[in-house]
Amino acid sequence: MLGDLDVEVGMTVREIGTGTGYNAGLLAHRLGDANVTTVEVDGGVAARARRVLRDAGLRPRVLHADGAEESPPAERYDRLIATCSVLRVPGAWIRQCRPGGVIVTPVSTLFGDGAIARLVVGGTARPRARSRVLPRSCGSGGRGTGPRPWTTICRVSGRVALRASPRRSTRRRSGAAG
Template sequence: MTRPRHEEQAALRGLLRSVTGELGHEIPDEWVEALAAVPRHRFVPDLIWVGEDNEPLNRADDPAGWLSAAYANAPVVTQVNDGAEPVDGEVWPSSSASMPSVVVRMLQDLDVHEGMKVLEIGSGTGWNAGLLAHRLGDTRVTTIEVDAQVATAARTALARSGLHPEVVCADGGAGWPPGRPFDRIISTCAVNRVPTAWLDQMRPGGVLLTPWDNPWIGWGTLRLTVRDGRAEGWFLPYGAFMLMRGHRSGLRIFRDVVRDEHVPDESVTELDPWTVAGQDDDAQFAIGSRLGDVWHARQHDPDVDGVAVRLWLATTDASSWAAVDWDGSEDTKRFTVWQYGPRRLWEEVKEAHRWWEEHGRPGAERFGLTMTAGRQWVWLDGPANPVVLRR
């Protein structure tokens, strides 16, 4: 056995231990077998981006570092800026190899069985499709990727591993009509609205699994079961994925929302902005679900006296905005608020936070979604309790 092969096997064993620890239980045997037969490193390109600053890492320059990244229980950025050259040095992730423990968790929740047909939305590196193809067979798996270069790389990586599921370069939001009906649909990109095409292409009793994104936070995984022309199910409290390209808004605060001629109203709040836009994913998920069409962004050191961080809020139609200022002190009790437009967004945020507390601070697992051909809505504890504040 050569040393590189030994290193790869050691890295795989380490990954399996890490995933098991993250899941809190043993990985099912069928997925352990798939993970061993479809090694992750074969699907990670030679050039990746690592760290919070998305620094490039080339396999030829640092093979040990590259292998470590390939087998870490963490996402790996495999493309930036949709494959285009960065403008003014701005680098942002546009495709990745998902976190292995999340991959395994999603495959478990997908609950596939022999003979099922699966449609995957978002091929990425091809690794997830490879795991499914190993489990079900090539002819039972179709994977769709909107980016032609990414699709080609995924097809090549799959073939190199002896796997040949159907790889289609197309907009996954339209599903894949030639292959319907599917028993399972799994998306590896987040959506803020479930495409009705997916519902139309599923077999009765089928399961649809997709990461979720509301404008306030991209977090949570939605698991729907299809019956009688509708889909219904619950959110699962894990998963943060890149948004499907067709669902991106591309809004920027200073380019699209705030104008020099805007004269905002000033007020003061005692609600800490980081209570609603901080580290509490459950709070953010609930508030985002309640608001429906409000997003936020942070601005550090906004060049305003006495302000360390400014929290910006805006509607997805860019008609209203708000800003909340924090002076950087841990004991700050009052925060300055600026609001502009027909809606008082900070007042809506306060109402949404109050609603969340009054309902026992529910986590994502208490929320669900129902969709029909013409409507879909998020609810709390049951379909009769829709949560959106505005209609």
């Protein structure tokens, strides 16, 4: 997922789901401590990650907060990565990104399957993001099914949902001549 984030030196990143601090550490090493903010909903997990990162000589900003909530309006990021799976991409994430910003997140369905989505935030008065499922997405698809192509329009004022594009079947139908 970090490769799909496509970070470059000087960019700012917000990570949702600190966990052990591993991703935040990699990002802070590459981008500098001041350019990385990581958010963890569990206070104990956030404190432990902060200690581990400091022991490694890294000091990204580690926050104990709900990552689906808004950040202060002045905080807009070039990249946002979530290591927690979501059913819907929170509109707050789109508002937290600068135009052209990228969001990478696992997205799951009520049926238990999922994929990794990569969204690019547009620069309109009503921020939107278009997404696609990445080639190495997970899911229950069988051999040769590949990822489903998703089309998403994310609206800030409304809910964000993934809609699947129709899939063309390449399998032969039973009883077909061949």
